[in-house]
Amino acid sequence: MTSNKGVLKWIEKVKQIVNPDFVVWIDGSEFQLEKLREQACKTGEMVKLNQEKLPGCYLHRTALNDVARTESRTFICTKTKDEAGPTNNWCEPKEAYDKLYSIAKNSYKGKTMYIIPYSMGMLESKFSKIGIEITDSIYTVLNMAIMTRIGKKVLDFLGNSDDWVKGLHCSCDINEEKRYVCHFPEDKSIISVNSAYGGNVLLGKKCFALRIASFLGRKEKWLAEHMLILGIQKPNGETKYICAAFPSACGKTNLAMLIPPEVYRKKGYKIWCVGDDIAWLRIGKDGRLWAINPENGFFGVAPGTSKKSNQNALASTSSNTIFTNVVQNLKDNTVWWEGLDKNPPENAINWKGEQWNGKTSSEKGAHPNSRFTSPAKNCPCLSSEFDNPEGVPISAIIFGGRRAQTTPLVYESFDWNNGVFAGSAISSESTAASTGKVGVLSHNPMAMMPFCGYNMGDYFKHWIQMGKYLGEKAPKIFSVNWFRTDKNGKFIWPGFGDNLRVLEWILKRCEKDIDAKETPIGYIPNISDINLEGTSVSQEDLNKLLEINIDLWKKEAKNIKEFYQIFENKLPDELKVELENLEKRLEK
Numbered sequence: 001m002t003s004n005k006g007v008l009k010w011i012e013k014v015k016q017i018v019n020p021d022f023v024v025w026i027d028g029s030e031f032q033l034e035k036l037r038e039q040a041c042k043t044g045e046m047v048k049l050n051q052e053k054l055p056g057c058y059l060h061r062t063a064l065n066d067v068a069r070t071e072s073r074t075f076i077c078t079k080t081k082d083e084a085g086p087t088n089n090w091c092e093p094k095e096a097y098d099k100l101y102s103i104a105k106n107s108y109k110g111k112t113m114y115i116i117p118y119s120m121g122m123l124e125s126k127f128s129k130i131g132i133e134i135t136d137s138i139y140t141v142l143n144m145a146i147m148t149r150i151g152k153k154v155l156d157f158l159g160n161s162d163d164w165v166k167g168l169h170c171s172c173d174i175n176e177e178k179r180y181v182c183h184f185p186e187d188k189s190i191i192s193v194n195s196a197y198g199g200n201v202l203l204g205k206k207c208f209a210l211r212i213a214s215f216l217g218r219k220e221k222w223l224a225e226h227m228l229i230l231g232i233q234k235p236n237g238e239t240k241y242i243c244a245a246f247p248s249a250c251g252k253t254n255l256a257m258l259i260p261p262e263v264y265r266k267k268g269y270k271i272w273c274v275g276d277d278i279a280w281l282r283i284g285k286d287g288r289l290w291a292i293n294p295e296n297g298f299f300g301v302a303p304g305t306s307k308k309s310n311q312n313a314l315a316s317t318s319s320n321t322i323f324t325n326v327v328q329n330l331k332d333n334t335v336w337w338e339g340l341d342k343n344p345p346e347n348a349i350n351w352k353g354e355q356w357n358g359k360t361s362s363e364k365g366a367h368p369n370s371r372f373t374s375p376a377k378n379c380p381c382l383s384s385e386f387d388n389p390e391g392v393p394i395s396a397i398i399f400g401g402r403r404a405q406t407t408p409l410v411y412e413s414f415d416w417n418n419g420v421f422a423g424s425a426i427s428s429e430s431t432a433a434s435t436g437k438v439g440v441l442s443h444n445p446m447a448m449m450p451f452c453g454y455n456m457g458d459y460f461k462h463w464i465q466m467g468k469y470l471g472e473k474a475p476k477i478f479s480v481n482w483f484r485t486d487k488n489g490k491f492i493w494p495g496f497g498d499n500l501r502v503l504e505w506i507l508k509r510c511e512k513d514i515d516a517k518e519t520p521i522g523y524i525p526n527i528s529d530i531n532l533e534g535t536s537v538s539q540e541d542l543n544k545l546l547e548i549n550i551d552l553w554k555k556e557a558k559n560i561k562e563f564y565q566i567f568e569n570k571l572p573d574e575l576k577v578e579l580e581n582l583e584k585r586l587e588k
């Protein structure tokens, strides 16, 4: 399929190590993919679902010990530990290669080696980057075929270039003691062993599009971010684009596919989804910041996805989707998960592959991290700019976390550096579901803590530097918090579609349409500038949502200072100054 010497040499080398019985190049044709689906159903790797109700849909169950990304076994293997920084696990490259190759040795024996050429971004875009993933799992091939642009056309486009990322995935025997997801950014290389769960094996996603790409972005003056991208079409027909970074499980997919509240729909507002997880951001010829979504599909969390919470995501799963670790309803061979509706199936198989009765069982049927892999094209609100090789121009950047107190519903940073400071200070309180403990605060700068492929101190510097390149044309930076609670622990803000009310304020601020109130942390809305028409939120609630408690913020500043210490001399002076200025303003 290619005469690219570098590609062929690497494939030969890997072949010698993993020792496959067969080698198959993935050409991207529907014919080949269909054959693979048939084969996976024969071996039990996948289950074909009801093709009338769910055309083109399949179900896969992972091993019980292999259900999520494995951060503690994820490594950045740079020449020096300093390059990986204090927030990443590090291993010296030679040691890592030796260890991984010895685990991978002969692991394809009796199996087929699939070679997937793929592109992150549309081939003709200057944003895009090419990768080649070798895998022994058909599930991985079929997921990559949804999540990325794959096939021979990618190799044709690559030609003889050496600008591509190597990815080797070996399922081995899914031994969690020997599970590693390792990145070699200096070699543009990724190796993942002993897992077959999407997040660890769809190497185009977190591994390439965030960890490797963030490293490349620093060298090449762009940003690879854990951000959704959405377009807000206003009643006058104009569409403005924003990017937003939230830690995992803070509702990124829901915001990306938001359905406007009725009063907004009537006025003519529309939301267009460009991406739900990753944004690559470059400075365009016009000096503004432009974004593409390098992916081609959604790898979304199923539980909680319903007609009510995210009709667009649900619609995206209605065809050509691979479900992982959800419930199989035996009555009509469809799928179910907690939060889909209030009608769990009685005759079903749970994510573990056991008989399960949703009416009587005390156990959950779907794994809390069960997933759907759906083509972006299925999304009813997919932006017409989704495939635009130029991307979309970004008017605002939003950072968000999950905080019961402290952070107001929304505030605008004073300027770029102040916004970078806000992003670096994102933190979230754990929910019972994630850790068993409620309210434990964890820092997650720019929601990139698990995904930054180099020293986060240098990453902050790169952000500061990007602001310098952008100058006057830099997007404004905002922080939001949908999760503030009242004294009974109830969320005050309704969230979901109503978040558009906050986005509207953000756009108006970008267009210099309205004033705002200056506070020590930034600008907050004047109460009358958030449209509450059609909600049950009172002015008093809004006051509470926007309250800045000076004592809590003093505690917050102290907490940020402590957190910053881990970056030692890598912390940019600009962020030290921002923190000092915040402290001074809080004392006033």
Ligand code: OXD
Pocket (backbone or CB within 6 Å): 069, 199, 247, 248, 249, 277
């Ligand atoms: C994801 C994550 O799967 O952020 O997107 O964990």
Ligand code: MN
Pocket (backbone or CB within 6 Å): 226, 248, 277
């Ligand atoms: Mn994510």
